[in-house]
Amino acid sequence: MLTELFAEPILRPAEFLRAPGGRRLRKPLSGARIAVFERVNNVNLPSAYKLFLTHVGDGGIGPGYGLRELSIWRTVEVPESPVNVSLSEGECRALRVVDLGGTDSTALLLNGSHAGRLIDLNAGMSPQLRPEQDFLAWYLAWLTEAAGQLEFSAPRAEKELVSALLDTSSGEVRAQAVLELGAVLDIADVTVELIERTALHDPSSRVRYRAIELLGELEPLSTKVFLAALQDPKRSVSRRALVHLLRLAGDTAAWGEGLDLVRSVSDSVSVQLADELERLRTKGAIIPKEVR
Secondary structure, three states, X not given: OHHHHHOOOOOOOOOOOOOOOOOOEOOOOOHHHHHXXXXXXXXXXXXXXXXXXXXXXXXXXXXXXXXXXOOOOOOEEOXXXXXXXXXXXXXXXXXXXXXXXOOEEEEEEOOOOOOOOEEEEOOOOOOEEOOOOOHHHHXXXXXXHHHHHOOOOOOOOHHHHHHHHOOOOOHHHHHHHHHHHOXXXXXOHXXXXXXXXXXXXXXXXXXXHHHHHHHOOOOOOOHHHHHHHOOOOOHHHHHHHHHHHHHHHOOOHHHHHHHHHHHHHOOHHHHHHHHHHHHHHHHOEEOOHHHO
């Protein structure tokens, strides 16, 4: 159930409007943050991939829907199961680094004779080992191949997007405005407040969902909005708010408050989700503030 929840589609235009899968790379990670991920998940990441994470970026523009960030968690690292890949030498563990659509992906091999190399996992086909010897070579090869195709039009100005978000006649226009706001750097505080109101009060559940998603990417954390959204009548919105609450505030009193709220007023499936998240949280590890 959690896998399906985290895989809920966040519609993005083909030109990769926002990260991950956006125009830009996310900020690099510290070595200490990567070490927390490795310890909790009992893996050793290949050196070339760690070099990319610490010196280039943690997910963002790349093949398919873009590079996945190493971990979606911000305050509590929750253990995740690597992918098991069957190769001629036997079973190997791999970490998905790119979503290609549907169940297709590209993964990074973590052990075996091909550790450090990339492998394409496509439904109904045998795993295809990429020719590049490590993550850096693979990403450089993609950049070289895609160089002539990375032509993006400038995003609409924030003022124009705010006007579209205030359009009361079209939910589709508002939903697209929220999506594009994710590509704006340094969103004004007054715009963030508008996005928060949208997440709670827009008549369209699609717009509310996208607003919750965007707030999950912004700083500072909109804890109060996530708590209020737990009572959204649309399950997809309330459950997404719960996930973001754990992602971003799993080590705070807000998570406990949200957990109690879901257990007291939600349907059985949402309660089951909340309990599963709490179970994973207790198996995880607090991420020190200095390495978040």
